[in-house]
Amino acid sequence: MNSSTYSSIKPDTRAKKGHSVHAQRRRQIMKMMGDNAIAILPAAPVLLRNRDVEHSFRQDSDFYYLSGFPEPEAVIVLIPGRPQGEYILFCRQRDKLKETWNGYRYGPEGAVAHFDADDAYPIDDLEDILPGLMEHSESVYYTIGLNPDFDKHVLNCVNSLRKASRGGVHVPYEFVSLEYLLHDMRLFKSREELRLMRKAAKISVQAHIKAMRACQPGVGEYQLEAEILYEFNRNGAGWAYPSIVGGGANSCILHYTENSRILKDGDVVLIDAGAEYDGYAADITRTFPVNGRYSPPQKEIYDLVLEAQEAAFKTLKPGNHWNDPHNAVVKTLTKGMVELGLLKGKPAQLIKDAAYTQYYMHRTGHWLGMDVHDVGDYKVDDEWRLLEKGMTLTVEPGLYIPAGSRGAKRWANIGVRIEDDIVITADGYELLTKGLPRTTAEVEAVMNA
Numbered sequence: 001m002n003s004s005t006y007s008s009i010k011p012d013t014r015a016k017k018g019h020s021v022h023a024q025r026r027r028q029i030m031k032m033m034g035d036n037a038i039a040i041l042p043a044a045p046v047l048l049r050n051r052d053v054e055h056s057f058r059q060d061s062d063f064y065y066l067s068g069f070p071e072p073e074a075v076i077v078l079i080p081g082r083p084q085g086e087y088i089l090f091c092r093q094r095d096k097l098k099e100t101w102n103g104y105r106y107g108p109e110g111a112v113a114h115f116d117a118d119d120a121y122p123i124d125d126l127e128d129i130l131p132g133l134m135e136h137s138e139s140v141y142y143t144i145g146l147n148p149d150f151d152k153h154v155l156n157c158v159n160s161l162r163k164a165s166r167g168g169v170h171v172p173y174e175f176v177s178l179e180y181l182l183h184d185m186r187l188f189k190s191r192e193e194l195r196l197m198r199k200a201a202k203i204s205v206q207a208h209i210k211a212m213r214a215c216q217p218g219v220g221e222y223q224l225e226a227e228i229l230y231e232f233n234r235n236g237a238g239w240a241y242p243s244i245v246g247g248g249a250n251s252c253i254l255h256y257t258e259n260s261r262i263l264k265d266g267d268v269v270l271i272d273a274g275a276e277y278d279g280y281a282a283d284i285t286r287t288f289p290v291n292g293r294y295s296p297p298q299k300e301i302y303d304l305v306l307e308a309q310e311a312a313f314k315t316l317k318p319g320n321h322w323n324d325p326h327n328a329v330v331k332t333l334t335k336g337m338v339e340l341g342l343l344k345g346k347p348a349q350l351i352k353d354a355a356y357t358q359y360y361m362h363r364t365g366h367w368l369g370m371d372v373h374d375v376g377d378y379k380v381d382d383e384w385r386l387l388e389k390g391m392t393l394t395v396e397p398g399l400y401i402p403a404g405s406r407g408a409k410r411w412a413n414i415g416v417r418i419e420d421d422i423v424i425t426a427d428g429y430e431l432l433t434k435g436l437p438r439t440t441a442e443v444e445a446v447m448n449a
């Protein structure tokens with residue numbers, strides 16, 4: 001949540017205590033943790049941009065998933081089975097002066113009233129109170145190393161228990177990463193999460209259409225970025241990741257984000273941009289001709305990437321494995337590149353030798369959710385994970401042919417990626433990013449309407 005989506009976060013005041021989606025998730029994770037355990041999750045840190053200016057605050061995804069609490073300087077503590085209360089939230093206290101400068105704070109009272117906490121305490125009291133909460137636990141579910149400043153607080157708490165251990169105080173004896181349990185939960189999207197992802201996708205689709213319509217020779221990459229961001233913000237969303245708007249040679253730079261050049265007649269422009277809506281991301285790429293008509297070489301590359309995406313789509317159903325779409329893409333692209341003359345040799349051998357990586361150097365997708373590259377294991381017991389209902393992912397084949405590639409002059413500076421978002425359903429998949437032109441004819445029709 002950057003500043004614009006931040007304002008869309010509201011506590012779920014309609015839900016009765018214990019009935020919010022967050023309460024259900026906390027119950028589920030606590031059941032997996034079992035008794036004799038404590039989980040500790042800090043909010044995201046505030047990051048400085050320059051001197052007195054901060055980056056807009058974006059809550060940590062795990063923290064938000066379990067609490068819906070939007071503020072920095074907060075800590076979730078979960079203690080399954082604790083009779084006095086299982087869910088404790090530490091947060092900033094109300095402060096009239098600070099709220100005048102920087103905005104509303106819920107304070108511990110608000111954390112109990114609006115966010116279902118059984119108890120809430122000022123964040124400044126963390127090191128006084130947390131050791132007592134840890135004392136009866138054998139396992140501490142805390143992911144060390146992600147937030148070194150906060151690690152120190154947790155270690156101080158453990159050490160203060162150690163000091164008191166001669167007086168009979170119990171010290172937890174193991175640290176366990178919470179991610180293992182939590183990220184598997186986050187991998188499977190609920191109905192409510194899918195609603196938010198459809199919304200993020202819909203806003204992003206509108207933004208890409210707006211950029212297609214605004215595109216013409218002489219327009220700056222930054223101006224198309226502005227069209228995209230306008231559409232995100234206008235709809236109460238923000239960006240899920242910095243937008244990539246690359247024309248010509250820049251279309252071949254995978255993580256190009258300067259977006260500073262003027263678009264030229266005869267070039268393609270690649271836009272990879274997705275909205276974040278109430279914490280959930282979309283991730284879409286389209287590549288279109290700056291002048292509104294694909295040239296024959298541009299169409300050759302585009303149609304091949306599209307064919308590869310179609311081949312990947314065919315593999316999307318429960319029971320197939322994570323790598324099936326990638327294998328389908330590699331097979332289609334390699335065969336097509338041989339037919340075009342971009343690669344020379346037998347497709348099977350070229351795949352074995354990974355020759356395709358000269359022009360297709362990334363994977364075909366990733367999990368998508370609160371994080372654009374979302375959490376969840378891709379392999380289980382060293383085997384590719386099987387696709388299951390409720391998993392959300394991207395399908396994003398591409399080909400990138402920078403000028404100077406040997407024997408590829410015809411396609412110089414054509415970089416094409418087509419990226420869509422899908423959810424696996426009971427018997428196949430649903431395209432979350434529907435409504436956005438994909439074929440060359442559809443893109444040209446929108447650009448020239």
Ligand code: GLY
Pocket residue numbers: 241272283366372396419
């Ligand atoms: N936008 C980042 C990606 O496509 O993975």
Ligand code: MN
Pocket residue numbers: 283365366394396419
């Ligand atoms: Mn992606």
Ligand code: MN
Pocket residue numbers: 272273283284285419
């Ligand atoms: Mn992308």
